[in-house]
Amino acid sequence: MGVKRLILVVLLAAIFAGCAQRPQAEEALETEKPDNLVEYGRALFADASLGTNGKSCLTCHPEPSTLSGVGDKYNPKGYFKMAKREMTLKEVINFCIEVPMKGKPLPENDERLTALEAYLKSL
Ligand code: HEC
Structure with missing residues (x-):
């Protein structure tokens, strides 16, 4: 015992x-975060589990580098015109998660959201 x-x-x-x-x-x-975040974002971009209808970002954006206005290069103010109002890139990502992917928007400080943003900005 x-x-x-x-x-x-x-x-x-x-x-x-x-x-x-x-x-x-x-x-x-x-x-090592910068590189890892971009790689994480790249993986998430093809991950259907962000939504509930089997779609990933890649389903609708098969050539992510062609997304217009992505990254500061094309969009110096960091805003997008979508859904009848200006949105930040994070808001656009969440919009796409919520509406076309029927998922739950990610909290502002969620690492997945930061990673997706970092990936899009890296393109
Ligand atoms: C079912 C289709 C669909 C899915 C899935 C989808 N999107 Fe979109 N997305 C759209 C449409 C439609 C637009 C608005 C038209 C456009 O700009 O291409 C858009 C616009 C965008 C834009 C703005 C592009 C611009 O030109 O201003 C970004 C950034 C974006 N999506 C990222 C994402 C990310 C990140 C995901 C995954 C989390 C995602 N999308 C998933 C359909 C989709």
């Missing part, structure tokens, strides 16, 4: 130690 309890304590200590180290691993990832 005593040995089992000792093993349990050691195991729990190892698990907690593992948890305590996780923020460090995330910090390490953060330094």
Whole structure:
């Protein structure tokens, strides 16, 4: 009984130690973020799970680089005319998630939204 309890304590200590180290691993990832974000966004662009009707961004935008007004190069103010009002790129992305993809718009600070934006701006 005593040995089992000792093993349990050691195991729990190892698990907690593992948890305590996780923020460090995330910090390490953060330094490489620009490249990773763009790659993450590229993957999300082809990911139908953002919506509920089996469509991904790529379904309707098969050549993403041709999306007009994407990126500061074409759109110095960072706004799009769509849905009868000016929108930021993030709002346009959420508009497409919500309306043509029938999904739930992503929160403003959601990493997926940031990644999609970074990807589109990289084109
Ligand atoms: C079912 C089709 C459909 C899907 C899926 C879709 N879009 Fe769109 N998207 C449109 C249409 C239609 C427009 C408005 C017309 C246009 O500009 O091409 C548009 C416009 C845009 C624009 C603005 C382009 C411009 O010229 O101003 C961006 C950026 C965009 N979509 C990104 C996305 C992203 C990111 C996704 C995935 C999260 C996505 N779209 C999914 C149909 C779609």
